[in-house]
Amino acid sequence: MSGLPGLSWRLLRGGGRRGLLGAGLTAVAVAVSTALLLFAVVANLGFQGRADREAWRNPVAATGGAVAIEAVRKDYVRDRQITVVDLAALGPGAPPPPGLDRFPAPGEVWLSPALAELAGELPADQLAARFPGRRGGTVGDEGLVHPGELLAVRGQAAESPVLRADASADPRTGVAPTRIADFRGKATNDAEGYRALGLIASVLMVVPLLVFGGAAARLTVARRDQRLAALRLVGASPGQVVAMTVAEAVITAFGGALLGAVLYGLLTPLLMRIEIAGGSWFLADLWPGVLPVLAVLVAVPLLVGVSAVVGLRRVVVSPLGVAKRETPPALRFVRVVVLLAVLAAVPALVAGSGAGVIALVIGLAFLCVNLVGPWVVGMIGRITAGVARTPARLLAGRRLVDDPRAAWRTVSGVAMTGFVAGFIGFLTPGSLTTDSPRAELRLSAPAAQAASLAAEARERLSAAGVLATVKAGGDGDRKLITVSVGRPGPAGGSVPGNRAPAKAPASGVPGQASPGQTSSGAAPPGQPGGAPVDAALVDRARTALEGLVPGRVATSLADEERFTHQILDDIGTGTVIVLTVSFLVAVASAGITAASSILDRRQTYALLRLAGTPLEVLDRARRAETLIPLTVMGGGAIAVGVFCALPLAVAAMNVTGAITLLVCVVLGFAGVVGAGAATAPLLRSVTADPAPRPD
Incomplete structure (x- = not known):
């Protein structure tokens, strides 16, 4: 160079x-x-x-020449979602969907690797029998959302009942048959x-x-x-x-x-x-x-x-x-004015806005907290120095006044984490429980065919050996066929002679049922429909009802609430990830800036030590210089985070959010104290030699 x-x-x-x-x-x-x-x-x-x-899998209707018909529906097994895509070509040369090397022929079934593996593990009457036909191949990664996704692509004839125009799918469980020109589709909600x-x-x-x-x-x-x-x-x-x-x-x-x-x-x-x-x-x-x-x-x-x-x-x-x-001149109060202006605009900007606007407002609030931090630290220093009664407090206060930016850098990571904890903690959903029965399956059917389809459902369940009650009810053009698995009803309502073969009970004693279950795994007579029922029995019922109503699947209320539970769980996972990243930044920031601060002031520390100042006094001053502004700014950052979350909150903070905040506060202080303790040997080292350094 x-x-x-x-x-x-x-x-x-x-x-x-x-x-x-x-x-x-x-x-x-x-x-x-x-x-x-x-x-x-x-x-x-x-x-x-x-x-x-x-x-x-979210098809867009063709405006010109259509090349295929596509229908999508959601099925379930073992509380996991299966996406089933039915395709029919309207002529030769139809392009293959993503993940397939050719368009599926009628009667052909393509399974994702995870679904193929699960179908091989479970008995056929619980899963594999839902996908009859010859295996066409395995769906590749480019057609899957994630590696463990359960996806089935079935080839159909254009006149197949599941692809008829009147076989409209339930919007909660699928997409109605759609004529498409390609597989570009659009992003799902x-x-x-x-x-x-x-x-x-x-x-x-x-x-x-x-x-x-x-x-x-x-x-x-x-x-x-x-x-x-x-x-x-x-x-x-x-x-x-x-x-x-x-x-x-x-x-x-x-x-x-x-x-x-x-x-x-x-x-x-x-x-x-x-x-x-x-x-x-x-x-x-x-x-x-x-x-x-x-x-x-x-x-x-x-x-x-x-x-x-x-x-x-x-x-x-x-x-x-x-x-x-x-000593540099004091920072200007305009920093506080900027923060107050941004906070005043938060409710109007956040309420009813899109994710982009919300993200921008959060980013501005973040930056304003960082902008006002040194000013607040300077004010804390003046107050601390004015009321100091010990040498350590006086040294800490003077240092905060002398270089508030450096002091803010030491605590900024934890303060920013406080903002994140305040924002997320107020929005973190509590645990959601449901009393929705998983063993009560519902199937929508045309009103004119409801009675005959209910009778056919009884026959299918009887042949599959599933104890259940089948009823049809409701008003309008469509009626609900309700199947209560493992629950015998009044005379004539239950499926006759349909007990499954006895299987090994949980107690491990052959031929002896565990408490609360019959030997078939079903609930005993008189047990409520919402009581636990063997998942295998429910999956056998789903398989038996497959294809009963073209384009429809038997689902429970728990199935329909599954996405709500999933997104709440994912928000909890995201909260953990964001807070983990924030704490990594906070701990790294506290440790690195604490060591850097000692190196910056090594000659000052060494001269104070040479003048007779005890090392303990210097160490206490250093801790006070960190913990005092951390207490004020950490609490202030949490308050700002909660304020920014208020327009998005639908209820008061729950127990989970309160615990999240408490854990963040404890870990934040522990991280800063730990960083100070870890850098104590460096302080001892620099005070041992007051001679000027080459740099």
């Missing part, structure tokens, strides 16, 4: 062991930010990829909902990461400012100082960004196991591609370089003041 970049490189290498340690801390901070930033970006790309792969949640979660992760990445550029800032101020005083121009700063920051940040990309690659196999929306992830979902990786590798060092330059105003304008370590 030559010129200013070469000089920056030599100064970086010549800064001594502790100078290199400071650069290493910056690189580690950038690596953590880069790895987690890639994860946040990839989460959105992954949901988009899932939506694209699922779109072909469920997929759009997950993309919106993914976008909001990404903002909750990305903004603290950007703040942390920017703060990484200011690590060991005092050491660098002193050195650059000295160069400025001996004749370096402002442009040269800026160029040297950018070169040093970008060199360090680029190395950290590369390390972060490698770290993300190593973590990918673990991330693939996270189950959201019913399943885990394909590797392609979590691989962002070359261009996004390059964009992150360019953007992160650029952000660090810009952040480093922003902090050079004092060096460029007043290098003598930096060299003399004069």
Whole structure:
């Protein structure tokens, strides 16, 4: 290297062991930010990829020449959803759907790998018998939402009853037969909902990461400012100082960004196991591609370089003041005005807005908390110094007044996590329980055929050996056929002679039923329909009723509520993920900035120690300097997060949300205290030698 970049490189290498340690801390901070930033970006790309792969099952009606007919419905087995797609070609040359290497012929069945495996494990009368016909092949990854998805694609004739125009599917369980020109389709409402949640979660992760990445550029800032101020005083121009700063920051940040990309690659196999929306992830979902990786590798060092330059105003304008370590002027109150203005606009902007607007408002609130943080820390310092009664409190207060930005960097990670916890904690849904009977299956049928179809259902269930009560009722053009599995009804209502062969009971004693069950696994006579019933018995009933009403499947109320339970579970999983990322940032931020702060002030600490100040006093001052602003700003950030969540909340905070907040507060304080304890040996080391260092 030559010129200013070469000089920056030599100064970086010549800064001594502790100078290199400071650069290493910056690189580690950038690596953590880069790895987690890639994860946040990839989460959105992954949901988009899932939506694209699922779109072909949400057909768009052809406006011109149709090439095929497509119908989609949802079935269930063992409380897992099966997507069944029926296809019929309207002529030769119909394109194959995604995941198939050819269009399925009539009578042909293609199964996903997970469904094929499950069909082989369960008895045929519980699953495989629902898909009669010859096996055409296996559905490939490009046709599946996730690796464990249960999907069946069946070839039909165009005149098949399941594809008739009057075989309209129940909108809760499928899509009516549709004439299509291709398999492009459109994103489902469920997929759009997950993309919106993914976008909001990404903002909750990305903004603290950007703040942390920017703060990484200011690590060991005092050491660098002193050195650059000295160069400025001996004749370096402002442009040269800026160029040297950018070169040093970008060199360090680029190395950290590369390390972060490698770290993300190593973590990918673990991330693939996270189950959201019913399943885990394909590797392609979590691989962002070359261009996004390059964009992150360019953007992160650029952000660090810009952040480093922003902090050079004092060096460029007043290098003598930096060299003399004069206390900088207080921060302006306009920072608080900006935060209050954003918060005042939150209710109007968030209520009834789309995910994009909500994400933007959350991002603005995040940034405003980060903007007002140093001002509040400065005020806390003045109050602390004014009421101090011990040397440690006085030192802490003066330090907060002297450099509130540095003190804020130490607690900003935990404060940002407090914002996330306050926002998510207020919206975290509580556990949802249901009394909906899983053993009561319902099937919609045309009113004119309801009686005959109910009789046929009794015959099918009897042949399958399933004890059940079958009734038909309701008004209008369609009636509900209700099948209460394992529950004998009044005389004439139950299926005669249909007990299943006895099987080994849970007690393990041959021929002896476990308490509350008959030997067939069904509920005993008189037991309520909502009581637990053997899942195998319910699946046998589903299989027996397959095809009874073309285009319809027998489902329970629990099946129809399944998506609600799933999305609430996924919100809980997402909460854990977002808070985990936030805590990783908070812990890394607390530890790295605490070590950096010691390196920045090592000469001050050493001189105070030489003047007779006990090491315990310095350590207590350092803890107070962190915990006092953390208490105020942590609580304030939680309050801001709760305020931003209020327009989206439909009820008061539940027990789960309260526990989430409490855990976050405890872990946040524990992380900061732990970081302070871990850096205590470094403090002892720097106070042992007060001599000036080469850097």
